[in-house]
Amino acid sequence: MNKIKLTLLILVLGFTYGKAQDQLIVNTQGRKTVSLNGTWNYIIDPYETGFFDYRFKERKENDPGAFWNKPVITKKTDWTEHDYKEPYTIEVPGDWNSQDPIFKYYEGTVWYQRTFDKPEVETNESVFLYFGAVNYEAHVYLNGKKLGMHKGGFTPFNFKIPAELLKDTGNYLVVHVNNKRYADEVPTLNTDWWNYGGITRDVKLVITPKEFIQQYHIQLNQSQDIAKAKKKKKFQISGWVKLNASTSEEIVSVSIPELKIQQDFTVTGDSVKIDFEVKKLKLWSTENPKLYDVEISFKEHSISDKIGFRKVEVAGTKILLNGKQIFLRGICTHEEISSDQRRATSKEDARKLFASVKDLHANMVRLAHYPHNEYMTRMADSLGILLWTEIPVYWTIDFKNPAVLAKAENQLQEMITRDRNRASIIIWSVGNETPVSDARTKFMSTLVKDAKKLDNTRLIAAALEVGYNKNVNFVDDPLGEYTDIIALNEYLGWYGATPDACETAEWEIKYNKPFFISETGAGAKGGFHDDKEMRFSEEYQQWYYEEQIKMFKKQFPESFSGVAPWVLYDFRSPKRNNPTYQEGYNRKGLIDDKDHKKLAFYTLMEYYKELENEE
Incomplete structure (x- = not known):
């Protein structure tokens, strides 16, 4: 493709997708x-x-x-x-x-x-x-x-x-x-x-006024020293407000009634930066998911939202929430109600999924492998559950195609635009298990850079590739140079080995960053019991989790910052065709398609309880 054709292609894609992004209205609930x-x-x-x-x-x-x-x-x-x-x-x-x-x-x-x-x-x-x-x-x-x-x-x-x-x-x-x-x-x-x-x-x-508040980003200023802010009980709130059209010398007001805050900002053009100080702010956390009513006003138009204020950052090999190290007791989930064989769509569906997360004593969910509905992210805000949310750049994307990159960038921007004010989301992910190549690393690192430009208040990640050599697991994916944490999917004991392979496994991490297991798991047909060596039995899956937990405790580096096993519920997949055990389901769920909790659910629950008690 010559340079002129490539330029025209990018311009067309930019118009097709960029125009929709610019016009996207956020917080339709308000x-x-x-x-x-x-x-x-x-x-x-x-x-x-x-x-x-x-x-x-x-x-x-x-x-x-x-x-x-x-x-x-x-x-x-x-x-x-x-x-x-x-x-x-x-x-x-x-x-x-x-x-x-x-x-x-x-x-x-x-x-x-x-x-x-x-x-x-x-x-x-x-x-x-x-x-x-x-x-x-x-x-x-x-x-x-x-x-x-x-x-x-x-x-x-x-x-x-x-x-x-x-x-x-x-x-x-x-x-x-x-x-x-x-x-x-x-x-x-x-x-x-x-x-x-x-x-x-x-x-x-x-239904909106002719001139209205279209998008906004109101968060705790991430550059402030959180320890000093806590000590002084003074916090800086910053962000921006975007209107649907340009104006001149008009006032945008931001108020937080509970904190007795009202700040006015003069806007010329279609957007204005905001920055102000608040006192005695209660920070959003997993233990105290405090949300404040925030109202933004422009002329006769006002919009309200519930926003939590928190700071997430990396300090060396640690993930910090509000200045305190946190271990992510996670679980992955698809946007699916397995028992009904359908896509999850409602607040009631979100409540069901998060009830199981709470039963597990997890504090974090990886929303795989695409942005989930807004009921999920808003409910996570109210429940104090941390979220990883990602775009479906999955496996064999055409990494050499600029049109595909434009589509991925569009989905990344729409995901961030919709949910940038959700305190629960601490990680934007740009993809999952993408095979290493120069083209892939350029493609994926571009998305990482895009995400950082769009939002600097979260960590940026991707589920990386792992290199295996006998007992040594090498984590040296070049994309790790760009991400804030080193996240990877490992299935040691399910693919190519049995769970006792964890006993001698060694791990070498190239990067001095927090280390996170973004997937691990084994399949089991709910209700099928046999010796632990029998694959697809609940006993095998339980054995798998027992060996994984031992490995986490003994062989993992100090940078180990969390795990999100695969997966909360069995889910439908046309790739899974074993007629005895799968029948069109991926059976790695800790809960089956009949809402039956498998043995491994309780094994992981006890591990999470132990970690919770150590906090």
Whole structure:
């Protein structure tokens, strides 16, 4: 590819994705909204008939054969080959795979449709259409007009609805959803989780003033000496507020009523930096997840949020939270309700997952392998559970393709934009188990640098590669030069050995940074019992955890700062096809798909209790 073509490609990608990022509205919970959740109609369209004509060219806007247009039938001779009617209905939010057997393995296009009436809107207000997530590619149409397109299955997006397009009644909304996997997408073709398709998160109308607060970042200033701040009981809060449009010499106010704080800042342009001092601040922590009501005001518009203030940092080989060393007693989880074989979508689902985390006595969750829904991150704030959240740069991404890098950067920015005010998130991760090469390290290190520019109040990580040589495990992945911690996935005792291999294992870490096990685990079919040497028995999995814990205590370096075993619940994966033990499930869960806690759950729970008592 010559330089001119490459430059044009990057410019096109920057426009396609960057524009959506700049317009993303945060904290929709704190705004005036109308829910569009509920029952929608659908058409399954594996041949893309509604999108392309018979010459396989994208249909024109007013084409009656386009599935975004409402069929008009006034007489018997009128012709149409599509319509949205009963019994073809589907619930939103939700994946399509779990709602009808016809969808179980389906990958392709499904058209979603519903109507809605115009909400109550003042003359000085605008209406945006907001999606929490659609997997993977979404084209959105309203009353026959295309509002826009978005790629990325786990991050939010929104489009402004032109005032002249919005009718008083019967607004005809259509979403073209496609979850096909491609080599040049993020994630790529090969993953180890179920490719749930559909509108998987909340859909809503967001009603705003013409000029409004669009995004903001309000956090504890990370450059201050936390010990001195505690001693003086004076803390510095800093960040910024971004408006949806430029203004001149206007006031943005930030208030924290409980602390009797109100600060005014003059904004010229579309954003303003904020910085002010507070006294007697209670810092957010796992023991005391204190959240403050924070209100931001601009002209007649105000928005409220609940924000915790804390400092996370690395000091040599230690992870510090508010100046105190912390050990991450973690667990990994997918965004799935295993017992229902579906994507997790609601506050109730988040409550169920975190209840199991609490039962385990964990203080940290790795949200794998993509950003989870906003109910998860907000509930973690209120429960005092630390989070690692990542983008799905997974395994065999096309690291030499600049278009793929642009897609990964877009998802990284949307993830950080949505959740940058969540105190629970202490780690942004840029990927998982990516094979070492020069192209890969350049790709991944670019993402690390991007994350640091977007947000300097968290640690940046990735699940790195491990080199094995007999009993010595080398951790020298070149990406470790760029990340704040050295995180890696190890399965010593499951792949290629038995758990007693941990007894003689040695570990050599190249980097003088905190060392974190981001995955470890063994499979077990819930309820299957046998001798501990029998793979897929609960006894084997328990033996695996017993040997791992012994290794953690005896052979691991002083830099060992935490572990997040794989995984909390069994989860669905088309890669796992053992007909006796797996049946389409990854069985490394500590809890099975019937909500049965396996023996290993209690083994890890006792280890975490022991660590908790030592704190």
